[in-house]
Amino acid sequence: MTVILGIExxxxxxxxxxVKDGREVLSNIVRTQHIHGKFGGVVPDISSREHxxxxxxxxxxxxxxxxxxINKIDAISVVNxxxxxxxxxxxxxxxxxxxxxxxxxxxxxxxxxxxxxxxxLTHGNLNFPLLSLVASGGHTSLFIVNKEFKTELIGKTIDxxxxxxxxxxxxxxxxxxxxxxxxxxxxxxxxxNFHRFPRAKIxxxxxxxxxxxxxxxxxxxxxxxxFINENLSHITASLQEAIVDQLIHKVISASEEFNINILSLAxxxxxxxxxxxxxxxxxxxxxxxxxxxxxxxxxxxxxxVAGIGFMLYQKKGFGNMKTNVYSRK
Ligand code: AMP
Ligand code: MG
Numbered sequence: 420m421t422v423i424l425g426i427e428x429x430x431x432x433x434x435x436x437x438v439k440d441g442r443e444v445l446s447n448i449v450r451t452q453h454i455h456g457k458f459g460g461v462v463p464d465i466s467s468r469e470h471x472x473x474x475x476x477x478x479x480x481x482x483x484x485x486x487x488x489i490n491k492i493d494a495i496s497v498v499n500x501x502x503x504x505x506x507x508x509x510x511x512x513x514x515x516x517x518x519x520x521x522x523x524x525x526x527x528x529x530x531x532x533x534x535x536x537x538x539x540l541t542h543g544n545l546n547f548p549l550l551s552l553v554a555s556g557g558h559t560s561l562f563i564v565n566k567e568f569k570t571e572l573i574g575k576t577i578d579x580x581x582x583x584x585x586x587x588x589x590x591x592x593x594x595x596x597x598x599x600x601x602x603x604x605x606x607x608x609x610x611x612n613f614h615r616f617p618r619a620k621i622x623x624x625x626x627x628x629x630x631x632x633x634x635x636x637x638x639x640x641x642x643x644x645x646f647i648n649e650n651l652s653h654i655t656a657s658l659q660e661a662i663v664d665q666l667i668h669k670v671i672s673a674s675e676e677f678n679i680n681i682l683s684l685a686x687x688x689x690x691x692x693x694x695x696x697x698x699x700x701x702x703x704x705x706x707x708x709x710x711x712x713x714x715x716x717x718x719x720x721x722x723x724v725a726g727i728g729f730m731l732y733q734k735k736g737f738g739n740m741k742t743n744v745y746s747r748k
Contacts, residue, residue: 428502432718434477436721438728447721450476498510534686535549541713545683554580559626561673586598592654602658607652609652614653618661624669680706689712
């Protein structure tokens with residue numbers, strides 16, 4: 420039995436998990452920093468301070484809930500990038516402290532790879548090669564993943580991430596932060612064809628959402644509050660459709676171009692039901708396999724980190740005291 424303690428502090432979740440053999444989640448404590456709601460987006464300095472203030476509470480809760488003696492764990496895995504630099508630093512220093520104190524190796528983990536691993540926690544053994552869309556608050560990337568879990572980036576956003584587009588549009592509609600879940604909730608009975616927001620037309624597999632954001636801004640500029648309130652479900656359904664359409668279009672065209680019939684979603688935006696349903700419809704129609712993570716593993720959490728940490732543990736992918744953080748992939 421191998422138990423890995425995972426640590427995630429790359430953005431606005433302080434999370435610590437204990438996972439057995441890369442599959443069995445013994446505990447996964449996630450503390451989301453709701454304080455950013457006041458500002459309509461994550462404030463990096465506040466994020467670092469909140470991680471520093473709460474990481475030990477989250478740690479003790481994760482240990483208690485797992486029922487595992489900390490001396491019995493095999494290694495500590497920690498996200499060291501990409502993410503907010505001060506936030507990452509808090510998690511990395513905490514991991515180094517545990518590593519020195521308990522004489523356990525620590526394993527630096529890529530945040531985006533950890534998101535993809537959510538599908539292993541959900542489905543067990545996956546088939547490869549996999550075409551994986553990672554859409555979150557900070558990333559929108561398309562990868563080909565091989566059976567060693569090596570990722571090849573084939574497309575990425577050239578401006579905003581999909582989650583960021585949800586968050587910024589929600590801010591314009593005064594729907595609070597994070598925007599994805601509230602846009603989804605309001606869109607439920609809305610007409611997706613009420614207004615056609617633009618879908619960026621980029622020839623390769625890259626994404627762009629800043630044009631959509633501007634178009635929502637212009638659209639709302641000459642509308643009064645009564646109109647917006649009366650049509651909120653239609654407006655949110657229409658803009659959600661524009662984001663989802665672009666994501667789906669790229670997954671489908673990459674799947675066809677590279678002839679990959681195993682698809683997967685990951686990251687916070689993969690919790691979106693419209694996105695899941697539309698891709699599921701496509702996969703059923705074409706006979707392709709689709710993996711979607713359990714909702715609890717979509718947004719940032721440390722079970723994903725401990726899971727991929729187990730994989731790296733077997734390859735002895737250990738860090739050392741010189742291991743640092745990096746903010747971009
Ligand atoms: P992450 O960066 O992986 O923690 O995910 C957070 C991002 O996912 C934020 O930008 C959220 O707005 C977005 N998000 C979370 N749930 C949903 C949802 N149901 N639909 C769309 N976006 C979502
Ligand atoms: Mg987050």
